[in-house]
Amino acid sequence: MAHVLSQGPEGLAGHGGPSGAGWIVPLDPRVRILGACVYGIAVAALSGLVALSVALALSLGLLALSRLPLRPTLRRMAMMDGFIFFMLALLPFTVPGDPVFTLWGFAASWQGLGQAVEIALTANAVILALMVLVGTLEPVTLGHALYRLRCPERLVHLLMFTLRYIEVLREEYLRLRAAMKLRGFRPGSNWHSYRSFGYLLGMILVRAIERSERILEAMKCRGFSGRIVLLREFALSRRDWVFGAALLGAVAGLFVLERTWP
Amino acid sequence: MALIALEDLHFAYPGQSPVLRGASLRLEAGQRLSLTGPNGAGKSTLLRMILGLQRPDRGRVVAFGKMRRAEADFHEVRRRAGLVFQDADDQLFCPTVAEDVAFGPLNLGKSRAEALEIVDRVLGDLELLHLRDRITHKLSGGEKRLVTLATVLAMAPEVLLLDEPTNALDQTNEARLLEILQALPQAILLVSHDPAFRAKLAPEALDLRDGRLVPVAG
Numbered sequence: 001m002a003h004v005l006s007q008g009p010e011g012l013a014g015h016g017g018p019s020g021a022g023w024i025v026p027l028d029p030r031v032r033i034l035g036a037c038v039y040g041i042a043v044a045a046l047s048g049l050v051a052l053s054v055a056l057a058l059s060l061g062l063l064a065l066s067r068l069p070l071r072p073t074l075r076r077m078a079m080m081d082g083f084i085f086f087m088l089a090l091l092p093f094t095v096p097g098d099p100v101f102t103l104w105g106f107a108a109s110w111q112g113l114g115q116a117v118e119i120a121l122t123a124n125a126v127i128l129a130l131m132v133l134v135g136t137l138e139p140v141t142l143g144h145a146l147y148r149l150r151c152p153e154r155l156v157h158l159l160m161f162t163l164r165y166i167e168v169l170r171e172e173y174l175r176l177r178a179a180m181k182l183r184g185f186r187p188g189s190n191w192h193s194y195r196s197f198g199y200l201l202g203m204i205l206v207r208a209i210e211r212s213e214r215i216l217e218a219m220k221c222r223g224f225s226g227r228i229v230l231l232r233e234f235a236l237s238r239r240d241w242v243f244g245a246a247l248l249g250a251v252a253g254l255f256v257l258e259r260t261w262p
Numbered sequence: 263m264a265l266i267a268l269e270d271l272h273f274a275y276p277g278q279s280p281v282l283r284g285a286s287l288r289l290e291a292g293q294r295l296s297l298t299g300p301n302g303a304g305k306s307t308l309l310r311m312i313l314g315l316q317r318p319d320r321g322r323v324v325a326f327g328k329m330r331r332a333e334a335d336f337h338e339v340r341r342r343a344g345l346v347f348q349d350a351d352d353q354l355f356c357p358t359v360a361e362d363v364a365f366g367p368l369n370l371g372k373s374r375a376e377a378l379e380i381v382d383r384v385l386g387d388l389e390l391l392h393l394r395d396r397i398t399h400k401l402s403g404g405e406k407r408l409v410t411l412a413t414v415l416a417m418a419p420e421v422l423l424l425d426e427p428t429n430a431l432d433q434t435n436e437a438r439l440l441e442i443l444q445a446l447p448q449a450i451l452l453v454s455h456d457p458a459f460r461a462k463l464a465p466e467a468l469d470l471r472d473g474r475l476v477p478v479a480g
Binding site: 144160211217222232 | 344347349356360368369399
């Protein structure tokens, strides 16, 4: 779901349309999702530093194969690191063990440091693989693939409706916001601003509810009876099998490393 | 026999003064009729009543030769009369164009293969095949409007109810829409504020004034 974090109008590699020439984009979306899940679970189960370093190297290898733009992708990965930075920084001081150094009277332990490195490696390896394999999917394709993977239909439709209307809601918000600006509204720390934002939020909610009612009516007019059928089908190619086998092989290799250098 | 006959409809939204006070109209097969009237006169309400999305306080809705009262009565009406909504974003809710067009036929019990055949035929007729696999929220305003028409035509309705179909369309797209609509065999009930568009598609007009429908001379 890396596209959720995207600031720009387009996701990575233009949402992974046919433009992406790399190895990853032509793969079956289902294989990519399953592959990312298997890989994620496997890497989360590792704890040896050697195995984890190799896992991160593997993820970087995937990134190279995908031909995603290097800088923006790594920057996005760093954004995730921002979320866990404080936890990582505090770990050496909170885990008891043999002291490495002391800072303002607090001792940092080797064990804590080890855990912090372990978590950082795991998180980065997994998020990178997820960005490369799943983040490059067109969001709608992600929905279709989840549907074909037999995810609960309701959840898939929830995702699809969100994708469909999030932009409509945003445009409504921007229109209202522009209208406020045109009448000289400048947000500040005062009651007038808070109240005005309250009105804005309320108006967006009311409009969203009204729109949802109109959508339901439009669906009823076309005979809606509780089921939405998604049409898109996927087919596995040789390339998908090769990729799947290679990924499973890599995961098996990681576990061998884990047992050799625990 | 009229396809649709509204007889003496009365209606008021809760806590507001009545919008309809004895509105009546008849739409025959192949007939093209436009509804005019000031904003808030109740034109959209009238269209919604034909499809049972709103019930009149008093009066009768007769569609395809039968009185329609309960929700179940309107299921058949919704199949045989297609409403094109004012805002295309309300109508296109499926991820892709093909899925949106197929939604109606699938609801009518068509198989997946039959539905896809209908999708290709309808989009082909409207020369929209290039939009088939596009994602609905990424269409332009004009494309959205034409695709909503396709989603309605895919149900093979006998009557088209159009609520401000030229809303937010540029001249080229408006001309295209007009050309498509003029070539259709269906009866059309048009609500539009655009006099030129009305004159070209459905010159025969009823004016909704003070809750009643009066024929417009000319």
